[in-house]
Amino acid sequence: MTLLNIENLEVTFPLRSGSVTAIRDVSFTVDQGERIGIVGESGAGKSVSAFAILNLISKPGYISGGRIEFDGTLLSELDESTMQQIRGNRISMIFQDPMMTLNPVLSIGTQMEESILAHRKISRAEARNIAVDKLRAVQIPSAQKRLKQYPHELSGGMRQRVVIAIALLTDPQLIIADEPTTALDVTIQAEILELLQNLCNEFNVGLILITHDLGVVSQVTQKIIVMYAGAIIEQGDTENIVTRPKHHYTRGLLKALPENTTPGEKLNQINGVMPTLQDIPHGCLFHNRCDMVKDVCRKVQPNLQGIASHSVACHFPISYEE
């Protein structure tokens, strides 16, 4: 069953030097309990897409087009107070840097209880019990004791576990994780990812995992969306994207992964940089970095074509012999 349905989403930032469209024509769906990954470079529009779902885009940005439907409700048409009842309740978020996400002057207990009490009419003691339960669920030792502690008393990995526990407090249907492991040690990264995956499985929670690391998403998610310069250029089942990428950009990203390189050889890299949002090129967004560029690529923008399990926006997609 479809949980989240985004159609033709467009977000605009009005600036002094004219307005900039941060994301264009973004459409995707998340089913109940499904885990999808959004991959792309910094500035590709991953985070903006995620924040748009909760209507939390930093000012002066705003949703300038498209619709967001969540569990039968049109989120894009909700007023602020109804939206507030969905945030942190039915849709939770996990942020990038656990060192910055928790308020330094409030105890872990306070920050967990307030999150529950904002959405449930229960007593403080009951809220505290739920908090302890969730801290246990994210495998934090001596959970009871943690409630009295402050963020600076915990390590980075522990803090991200606390943030995940906060996201789980109200039994949400969807969790949006914005680069949840980028700021962590590699060893902790794997633990946190596994934890996130298991919890989503266990509680049947949908997950949108935003990352710039294809290696990370391929471990956790069932579907992958690749974004480039504010648009989706390829999307499909994880298996398809990772083993048979059709877009030259996606293939470049995969080739650039250290594990796909023979030791001792130079890492592959994609030449050039992603165009800034102020000067989006005509035609294909990727044409000035693409090895296979033809005349048509410079003139006509390719549309996303294909089937649900794999579609690509490229005039000359990579083909694979079966």
Next chain:
Amino acid sequence: MFAFLVRRLGQAILVMLVISILSFSIQDELGDPLRELVGQSVSEEIRNQLRDELGLNDPFLVQYWRFLKNAVQGDLGTSYFFKRPALDVILDKLPATIDLVVAATFWIILFSVPAGMFAAIRPNHWLSKLCMGLSILGISIPVFLTAIFLIQIFAVNLGWFPAYGRGDTVVLFGGWETSLLSLDGLSHLLLPSVSLASVILPLFVRIIRSEMMEVLETEYVKFAWAKGLSKYRIWTVHAFKNTLLPVITVGGVQLGIMVAYTILTETVFQWPGMGFMFLEAINRVDTPLIVAYLIVVGLIFVITNTVVDIIYGLVNPMVKLTGR
């Protein structure tokens, strides 16, 4: 906490020693106290005799040592003019000054917190811009000018409030007189306290605004929004508590500085407090009183700073008050 206080006490003694040396050493530069003391008609011989009796002919260190020994026992010398212990004279005037500072602090907190928060949350609102404009004006106009304007408008032209004096006071336990508890006292207190607040208040508005704007951009405030908390909880609990930390640090020092500003305010309003007394003492070359005042004010500074540090430690969980 105990270790912290012990360590603080040690520091305070050092600071007070330095203050006492400084203030004691300026007394020779202030003029001849004998002239104020005895008048024109006394012969040079008797003057010298008096100097000997007062110990004014002894070497500096001897004089300072004598002063220090007495000071430790609570004797800061005898005022030439009042012919009473200087400390007693100051303590008589202290309640009036405390009244003034308390009332000014009340205005500062009452207005700076909501104004600063509002200006941070809605920086483009016309009210915020008005607040910021007024605050520049408030910082720029010297306190005695504000005081004179207030007197001209509210005392002379409108006649709403008295222009000088302290009005009726109520005596609390221990003989402490306060204007805060009588209507007449409050009406006398209004103009002086507003003019005293007029310099520090704008500063507080600006600090609170800029600190809060910074805090509102942090990740943890964004996370609080994503948790679906009400905006009032985010502003007052998440943002304001973090805003308070730097405000407390700066604010504590400002409270000390306000004691200094009372000299101007008290003079313009003929307010019978320490500041007014200090200015008169200078005119009369009443050196023991001047020295005693400087030491008492130094002590007030040290105490406020210690209290500020303790409050800071209570608000900020990352600070542990230790003896190290």
